[in-house]
Amino acid sequence: xxxxxxxxxxxxxxxxxxxxxxxxxxxxxxxxxxxxxxxxxxxxxxxxxxxxxxxxxxxxxxxxxxxxxxxxxxxxxxxxxxxxxxxxxxxxxxxxxxxxxxxxxxxxxxxxxxxxxxxxxxxxxxxxxxxxxxxxxxxxxxxxxxxxxxxxxxxxxxxxxxxxxxxxxxxxxxxxxxxxxxxxxxxxxxxxxxxxxxxxxxxxxxxxxxxxxxxxxxxxxxxxxxxxxxxxxxxxxxxxxxxxxxxxxxxxxxxxxxxxxxxxxxxxxxxxxxxxxxxxxxxxxxxxxxxxxxxxxxxxxxxxxxxxxxxxxxxxxxxxxxxxxxxxxxxxxxxx
Ligand code: PHE
Numbered sequence: 001x002x003x004x005x006x007x008x009x010x011x012x013x014x015x016x017x018x019x020x021x022x023x024x025x026x027x028x029x030x031x032x033x034x035x036x037x038x039x040x041x042x043x044x045x046x047x048x049x050x051x052x053x054x055x056x057x058x059x060x061x062x063x064x065x066x067x068x069x070x071x072x073x074x075x076x077x078x079x080x081x082x083x084x085x086x087x088x089x090x091x092x093x094x095x096x097x098x099x100x101x102x103x104x105x106x107x108x109x110x111x112x113x114x115x116x117x118x119x120x121x122x123x124x125x126x127x128x129x130x131x132x133x134x135x136x137x138x139x140x141x142x143x144x145x146x147x148x149x150x151x152x153x154x155x156x157x158x159x160x161x162x163x164x165x166x167x168x169x170x171x172x173x174x175x176x177x178x179x180x181x182x183x184x185x186x187x188x189x190x191x192x193x194x195x196x197x198x199x200x201x202x203x204x205x206x207x208x209x210x211x212x213x214x215x216x217x218x219x220x221x222x223x224x225x226x227x228x229x230x231x232x233x234x235x236x237x238x239x240x241x242x243x244x245x246x247x248x249x250x251x252x253x254x255x256x257x258x259x260x261x262x263x264x265x266x267x268x269x270x271x272x273x274x275x276x277x278x279x280x281x282x283x284x285x286x287x288x289x290x291x292x293x294x295x296x297x298x299x300x301x302x303x304x305x306x307x308x309x310x311x312x313x314x315x316x317x318x319x320x321x322x323x324x325x326x327x328x329x330x331x332x333x334x335x336x
Contacts, residue, residue: 001040001047001055005062006334008036012066013095017073026073030066037063058334065099101334105203105322108310109185112205115229119222121183121207126168128187134167135160138289139246152191154200161189165206166246169282169301172208173290178297179211185306196318203306208282210292210299216249216281219300223253223279230309231255238273247280247301263315274312277304 012030017023030036044052044059076092102110113123126134141148154161168184184206192198209218220239227235236256244250254273259265268274279302284294307319314333316322321329 001043001051002058004040005055005058006332008040009062009065009334011036012062012069015069017077020077023070023073023077026070031070037066061099099334101330103322103330104314104316104333105306105310107333108313109203109205109306111230112226112306112309113183113185115226116183116207119181119225121181121209124168124172124182124184125186126162126165126171126184128162128189129156129159130162130167131159134170135162135164138170138286139166140283140285140289141245145245154189154191162186163190164188164303165204166301166303168206169208169246170286170290173210173287173292178292178299180208180299181211182206182208184208194320196320199307199319199323202308202319204303205306207302208299209301210282210287210297212297214298214300216300219279219281219302222300223277223302227253227255227276230313242278242280244278244280246283246286247278248283250278250280253277253279253302263317276308276312277302279303 008030015026017026028035032038040059040062044055047055072093117123135153136148137143153163165184165186165188168186169182172180172182172184186204186206187201188204189201190198192200194200207222209222224237227237238254238256239251240254242250242252252275254275257264257268257272257274259268259270259272264272279300282299282301287294287297287299307322310316310322311319
């Protein structure tokens with residue numbers, strides 16, 4: 001139905017109305033009781049509540065756009081009776097092709113924020129230029145720890161461009177005592193070769209939950225819920241043990257994509273499983289560094305790539321496409 005809405009919008013915005021007769025034809029075709037917009041509203045009544053949720057807003061928007069298009073054409077014709085019949089009138093206002101839209105990464109971020117909001121997570125943000133302590137030291141990276149090499153860093157004199165949103169965890173824990181339940185979206189930077197799969201900047205969403213008695217089971221259930229909401233009911237997940245200096249134990253979570261298509265085989269390197277995030281129980285040293293008593297409180301953290309989620313969700317195979325600002329790509333996300 002979204003496709004139909006977008007097609008109809010295209011047709012409408014491409015319609016040329018230069019006189020009263022054409023105006024009336026437009027009204028009959030698109031805005032009358034039997035017009036195309038109403039036909040879509042009738043179809044809308046029949047569809048399932050989930051799809052309704054998705055298409056309700058774009059459909060209403062389409063109706064408003066069509067009405068606006070009609071009103072503008074009418075005004076133009078009425079105020080410009082003589083020239084309305086001319087083939088070309090250079091004084092007519094320029095037509096903008098539809099309205100703007102959210103960038104797909106922002107739309108995905110909004111969706112994730114909504115999912116975690118429903119579990120009681122609030123949003124926090126931190127600065128993109130960080131000091132070494134917030135980005136590394138407080139997160140239990142030793143000065144000469146090889147884990148620093150995991151994240152090639154851009155330096156700005158003594159500061160760094162943050163390599164992950166985990167730095168925001170530190171800022172928040174330094175500010176507030178538990179219970180803390182936060183998600184932290186933002187842009188991060190890594191000094192890496194740019195390719196179809198990695199960029200020198202990208203976006204992450206960090207999660208943090210600190211309270212008395214928080215366990216790995218809470219972490220698994222939270223992430224399991226998120227996957228069902230975001231990728232669809234029945235999506236399988238698995239956890240593999242991993243290493244991060246700031247979590248212990250640490251894990252990476254994969255989702256099951258399968259190997260049905262050549263694209264799935266490529267994406268999963270033939271395994272059917274795709275890594276989507278890193279997570280673990282917050283290391284006691286990290287809590288201590290933030291003056292949170294690690295003998296009383298425990299918690300979990302996770303971090304995922306928003307660009308990656310966007311690519312997965314919409315089948316985009318080159319991360320660089322997301323930053324070209326090419327309207328041919330962006331306009332496909334109108335109505336999100
Ligand atoms: N900061 C890690 C990364 O950028 C992700 C992560 C966040 C892992 C929180 C565990 C806990 O790769």
